[in-house]
Amino acid sequence: MSSGARRRPAASRTRRHVPAEAARPTPARLADAWAAAIAGTSFVSLTRPELARHLRPLAARLLAAPLDAPAARAAGTEVGRALVAAHFTAPETLARSLVALGGMLPADRAAARPSVLAGLASGFAAALRDRTLTEQESIRQAAMAAQTRAERALRATEARFRAVFTCAATGIALGDLTGHILEANPALAAMLGAPPERLRGRDVFELVHPDDAVGLRELIYQRVATGAADRIRTEKRFVTDDGRVLWGGLAVSVVRDQEGRPSYLVAMGEDNTRRHELAETLTYQATHDALTGLANRTLFTERLHRAFDRTAPAERLGVCFLDLDGFKIINDSLGHPVGDELLRVVAGRLADAVGPDSLLARLGGDEFVVLRADSTGEAELVELAERILAALDSPVAVAGHELAVSASIGVVERATFGTDPAEVMRAADITLYWAKAAGKGRWATFDSERDAAQAARHQLSEALPGALRAEEFTLAYQPVVDLTDLRLTGVEALVRWRHPRLGLLGPDAFLGLAEETGLVVPLGRWVLSAACRQARAWLDRYGWAPQVSVNLAVREVCGASLVDDVRAALAGSGLPAGLLQLELTERALMGAEPTAALRTLCEDGVRIVIDDFGTGYSNLAHLRHAPVHGIKLARSFTGSFDAPAHPDRADLAIVRALMSLAHTLDLTVTASGVETRRQAHRLRELGAEHGQGWLYGRPAEPAHIEQLLAT
C-alpha cells in the first residue's frame, strides 16, 4: 500500500523532468552528494570517501522511507540521531543536510519528504540535546570525582604532615613574627615540661634563659624576621616551668607569604643538655690533670700561645718552671700511691701560693709551671718563686710519713716582643736546670750570657766527633831544653783544633768537653800516633830527634787500652820507645791498674813524668815505687822567681822541697813556665835539670822545631 502511493508521484515526475533511471538516485549517489554538502561542517575523523561510505546506509534508509507520515518521520528521526551519533553535531551540518536531501529525494517520495525532513531535524535536535546533557553530566561528574580525589589526597597529605608534627622526636613550634607560639608539638612540650596547650600563646623568649634571651631576640629579629636570612641555627639555654635549665639546639626558619614577606616563624629544637654536659666534661678532662685537678700541659700551652696572640698580645709574661727535688726517691722507696698523694698535697699548696691571677699547671710527673701573663717585671716572678718555696717549707704528712719537700724553680720573665712560646719554655727549662745545679731548693733567673756560653759549649761538644773524623786537629810543639847548656832535649806535643768557623782553638776550649763526652780517648790515641810519626820523621830526616812528650788524660791512663794504644803508636811510626815521654797528673797515678800499665810501658822504655807536680794530691808513699822518671813543676810555683829581689819565700820553700824530694827519689825536674833568664838562672841554681817556657820557645808548628834541629 505504501509502495504504490510512493510510485505514483515519482512516475509523473519522471515523465515530466528526467529519464526514469536518472530520476531515482541510488543510495551511493545520494550519499556522495550528501557527503559533499556536509564535509567540513562538523569535525569527524573521516576522509571524504570514508564519509560517503559512512552515509550510504543512511541514504538508503531515507530512500526507502514509507510514504505515510508517522513512518516517514520515524525514518527521518532515526537518520538525524545517527548523524549526531557519528559526531555530526554542528547546526551547519543539519542545515546543509536538509537542503541537500530535500533537493535529492525522488519525486515519487514527495509526499513523505516533509515528514522525513521534519523527523531528521527533530531526531538531530533530540540526539544533540541528549548528547549535550550527557556530556555535560559526564564532565561534571568527572570534575566532581577529580575534586573529591584531590581533596581526599590533600586531607591524607595534611594528616601525614599533622602526624609528622605530632609524632616527631624533634620539638617543633610555629610562631608569629612577635615570637608568640601558635602551635607546639608534644616533643617540644615534653622537652619544656609543659603541655602543648600551655605553650600556646606564650612568648617564646620567656622560655629562654635570661642570659641568652637578648642574644636570641636580636638574632631572630635582625636576621630571620626581617628576612635577611631564611634560617638560623644556634644553641641556647632554656628554662622549664619547673626550673630546670636545658641546652636546646635550635633552628629557626621563616615562612613567607605569596608576596615573599615573612609571615610565620618555625622553630625546631632538641634537648642537647646531655651532649652539652658531656662536651663540657670532655673539654675539662682534655685540659686538666686528673690527679691534681690543675690545668694540664694542653691548657698551659694554649694559654702560653694566647699570650703571644697577634691580635691581643700580653706586653710581658713570666714563667716559674719547677720540679720537686728528689721526688723520684720518694716514689721509688715509698711507692706510687704515696708519691701521688704527695703531688696532690703539693698541688694544693702551690695553688694557694700562686693565687687566682696566674695559671698553675702540672706538666707531668713532678713538674709544675706557673704562667703569669701581663707580668710587671722579674721581681714579681722572683717574689712568686719565694712564695712557692715558702709554701713547701713545712713537711708533708702522707700515709704516716713526714716528708720534707723542696723544689727548684727556673724563673723567666720577659717582654713578649721578640720571643716566642718555644723560646720561653726552653729558657725556663735551662734555668730550672741551673737552679738544680746550684744546689736545689732554690730559684734561679734566666741569664742570657750564661745561656749563650752554654750553647756555644754545647755546639762545640756536638762538633767534636765530626772534627776528629775530618782531621781538624793538629799538634803544636813546645821546646824543652837542658838548663845547663840550653840544648834542645825534648818537645811537648800540644793539641790544637782548627775549627772551620772559630779558627784555631787551644786545648782549654775543648779538652774538658772531650773528657766529658769520652771523646778524649780516641782524641788521645790520635795525638799519640801523630806525635810519634812526627818524631820518627825528624829522626829519619836529621839523624836524631828530641824526646816527644804527650799528655795523657785521666780517662786514658785508666783505660784498658793504654798499653796497646802506646805500643801501636810506637810500632805504627817505628819510633824507639825511649824517644816517647808520657805526661800525666798526680790523680792519674792513683790506683793499682794504671800503675801496672805504666810499669809495663816503663819496661818498654817509655819515659813517664808527672805534670804540674804539687798542684794535686799526691800519695808520696806510692810515688816512691811508682814507675815515674821525673816531675814537672807547675808555673804557679815558678811565677815569682822572676821578681827582681828574690822569689816569694813560700814559693822558694816549696820548690826547694819538691826538688829535694824529686832528687831523693831519683826523679828529674822540669821547670815549666820559664819566661825570663832570671827565672831560668834561679831554677837551675836550685837543681832543675830541664826548662820549658816562652824563653825557649812557644808552642809552634813542626817547621819551627825543624829550624832548631837543623842548627
Add this chain to the structure above:
Amino acid sequence: MERPSWAPEQIDLDLPSAARMYDYFLGGSHNFAPDRAAAQAAIGIIPELPAVMRANRAFLRRAVRFALDSGVRQFLDIGSGIPTVGNVHEVARAIDPQARVAYVDTDPVAVTHSRALLADDPYTVVVEADVREPERLLADDGLRATLDLDRPVALLMVALLHFVGPADDPADLVRRYGRALAPGSLLAISHGTGDGRTAESDAMLRLYADTANPLTARTRDEVAALFDGFEPVEPGVVFLPLWRPDEADEVPARPERFCSYAGVGRKP
C-alpha cells in the same frame, strides 16, 4: 602561602583548561562556561581556531594511520585531553582491534573522564602525569602494563609542547623520552607557531597566559630541533595541513594561517 610541592593540586573549575577548550573547539560539550568563554575569546582573535583544532585532530589521525602502516601497534598519546571524537584508539582499532594506547594528561578532570569512558577497555590506560617528568611518567605501572617499551611505540605530542615553556627545556624532555623508546619508534609533534602572523599570535599568547596552560610559540627551526635524535619522515616539519594530506582538496590555500607546524620522526 604558596602550595608546597608535596600538596596535591587543587581543582579550580573557574580556570579555563586547554583540554576542555579543545573539546569545545571540536564541538563537544565536555566543558564549562569559563572554558567556552576563553575559547570564544580565542576565536575572536583567530576565527580559524576551530579549524586549526580540527586540523590538529586530522593530523593526529594521519599520524596514527602512518604509524599503523609502518607496523607500529602501540601509542603513547601525551596531552590527550578529553577523548572526544576521532581519538587514537578509535582510529587505530579500525585497522588493528588490539592496538594498545596509553593516554596521558595532567588535567585531573580530563583523566577522570577518560577513565570513566575507557573503564572496560583492556587495551587502553589513562595516566595522570606531567609531560615535564618523563622518567616518572614512563615508570607508571599502568603504562608499563599496557605498553611494551622494548617494542616500537608511536609517541604522540599533538598540540602539546607549546604548553611547555623554555624553562622546562622541551628539547631535553623529548630527548629523555626518546632514550626510553625502542628503535623503530615514531615521534609525532604538532606545535603552535607565530611564523606568518605575529600580531594575532602575540594576542593568543596573552590570552593563554591567563589559563591553566600558558602558551609558547616556536619557530620552524625550534620545532625541527625537537626531533633531535630522530630521523625525519617525509616531508619533514611543515605547516600542519601540509603533512601527508589525505586528499588534495583538503589542503587549504593559506596553510600558514593554521599557525602550526607538524612533523614525524623515526628513532633509528
